[in-house]
Amino acid sequence: MNTSHKKVDVVDLLDHARVSRLHVSLIVWSFLVMVVDGFDLQAIGYVAPSLIKAWGLNRAAFGVAFSAGLVGMMIGATQGGTLGDRMGRKRTVLSGVLVFGVFTLVTAWVSGLTELVALRFLAGVGLGCAVPNTIALNTEYAPKRLRATMVTLMFLGYTIGAALGGAAAAFLIPRFGWSSVFVAGGVAPLVVAALCARFLPESVRFQILKGDLAAARSRLQAWFPQAGIARDTELVLHEEKRPGFSAGHLFKEKRAPFTILLWICFIANLVTLHFIANWLPTVIESTGVPLQRAVIVTSLFQVGGTVGGIIISRLLDRGSLLPLVGFFALAALMIASIGMFSRSETMLEVIVFAAGLFVVGTQFGLNALAGSSYPTFIRSTGVGWALGIGRIGSIMGPMVGGILIALKLPLQEIFLWGAMPMLVGCIASGMLLRLRQGAIRAGADLQVAAGSH
Template identity: 40%
Template sequence: MPASLPLNITKFIDEHPLSPFQVTIVVLCFLVVAIDGFDTAAIGFIAPAIRADWNLGAAQLAPLFGAGLAGLMAGAFVFGPLADRRGRKSVLLASVLFFGLASLASAWSGTLWELVVLRFLTGLGLGGAMPNAITLTSEYCPERRRSFLVTTMFCGFTVGSALGGLASAALIDAYGWRSVLIVGGISPLVLALLLARTLPESIRFLVMANRPPERVALALQRIAPTADLRDVTFVVGEERGTKSPVSRLFAPKLVRGTLLFWLTFFMSLLVIYLLSSWLPTLLRGTGLSLRTAALITAMFQIGGTVGAIVLGWLMDRVNPHYVLAASYALAGVFIAAVGSLATTPWAAATAVFLAGFCISGSQVGANALSASFYPTDCRATGVSWANGIGRLGSVLGSVGGATMLSMDLGMPTLFAVIGVPALIAGATMLSLGVVRRTAVEQRMAAT
């Protein structure tokens, strides 16, 4: 009996046109990230109503915000390795169900600390859902369009956050703040039913985990219905590691890249959360009205959405490390410019838009790049742990604004300081590009 021929599924996906099946996966993961964005942002929109309902002081709300961020960080650390062991779909589905149920339970909280605990649990599920959506999307996308598709999918987070604001405005006055949490809980539970029926497991994971070849063939046929998959053996083109997924991040070939990704994510999310949390307050300090400060701040999110799509498109055509390095560096420049332009609304809005374009857009691009950096057997862990480390930066950014305000720095100096972490992120991304280029050159020399 003739031996079966090896079929590299990575090359198979790269060589075939993008199919409706793959577009469906991108859309489903977009919906996951959108609901993730809705639930993550919901607490900020309903916080004033909670404060009024329970007669709380502003300081008493701090644990409520911190609990969600802590849950996001813990979820990223826990669910990434689990997905590399058990599969992307199963862990993604469990994460969506978990944060849906936790959000729904939050609506019946009787005390602040009940709500704090449930917001931590909600964050735990959210922290597992987002990195696995990135990983699964990346593993189904052809390399030539991967960055654009992953960054476009991730824009669902911004869309979901905006919908959280619209829903809060419509629901709180009529039904109270608990209604927002009910919507935020029911939506992922409904989506989980759709995911269970429609979302496939990663083909790369199926092969690496030695799952039945019929499952692999079925998924490949949905990408290319006319492909002849008889008498073939499916391979991924990489060896499965024998160590735990977390240990694999520190393998000799990956450790420098892992540490550079961690530093990039930490600095990037520090800046993003610092500006998202404190920019309205900083702008108000220049004498701008609350409405003007809010509108200028909104340009940061709009710029981030546009930047994610544009930078994703560029990353598929130019060396992605250098695209992100340049974008992060420009983010530092535009952030510093906000301090000098803050008293001129249109100029400040332009600088804030460009800062969001560069820093938030680059962060989405870095998520896509991290998914392509790690091999299949530790990809979900790599993406999740980079996000988890980044969450430490987000916590520092969220609380660091108050410290900076207390230092009584002038606006130009203050924003120049805020821009420094973006410059560091640019330098680490440039270093990562050099590291990866050197590794490729060494492999080519060895062959």
């Protein structure tokens, strides 16, 4: 019997690969998925004033339309992550994009709040399905030294898409009415889905685990000709597929402490992120700053977040979770400082920019950490549940802000309370750091015990 045939360690091949057209193409198509995703999520916010006026609604009553999309995303992320580990990353991404594209397009013809809420919920489910699987797909192809960076570059499309939504709404609504925003937000995902069906690759790690060795071998031959992969080459993947409920494996084999702490970090960060994003313009305006100026100052929060995402991804790619702990701590300090310097426009702009750098930057870091911390057979599930549970924070953030403002607390106290979740995140991320260091000392599998870049 011939036993001399060649073996190729697929994880080692991917982890140490040079950046190639494969990686660039993957980032480009994933980036476009995130652009239409971010556009769609923010579209409701940009058309809300027009709909409230057209339908004669109370502003408070419209809040359910905002929440419907977030609840849909929470369900879509958790269930879509599990689907991705069963059906494949690419297929679930395409399904999610098609779902939110179709339901967003249909929203252009709604005539009342009930229909709007239902359609935003269904679109949110599609949005939730797409994000964790896109993160997982990029994680599974990224070289180890650039894993967090690639996930961040891909996810920047989400922020850019949200910003494009504002520009598109400003152009379209005065000329074509509010429905045109939903037409644009529905057609664009359908076009992106058609292109991704042709050009977005499936994860070869997933294909090997599912036994589709011929397809995986063909892709690896095309992308890594220098590896010398032939028809009789054995593809080795040092990961196993476990039977049973996918989400249950997030708590097995010593993963439970990591999973719980990661969820706490997601919730804590998203509480503060959505508290700031929703209430900062209103709070700043209450100090006497014109609303237009308050909106401009708030935009610096997202600009800072883009810079922060790039910084933290490069730091995390060095292999330590210490930057994540530092970002949480500095975020708490910057949020608390907003109320102290609200009377100085220059200082306020600097601090809001810095707050965005650390708060939004932390979210980029958490996305990358979730994607790199679970084995292939539950990677999408791990990312999806972290994002889905994190949506609890997204929903709580605006509610907490509303309560603090209703209590008529001084500005300094409002932002001191707003900083508290980041301190919780700092403690939780510090415990993650200790967990990972303990795993290293014990010589454990980091993907099982504490996550690894």
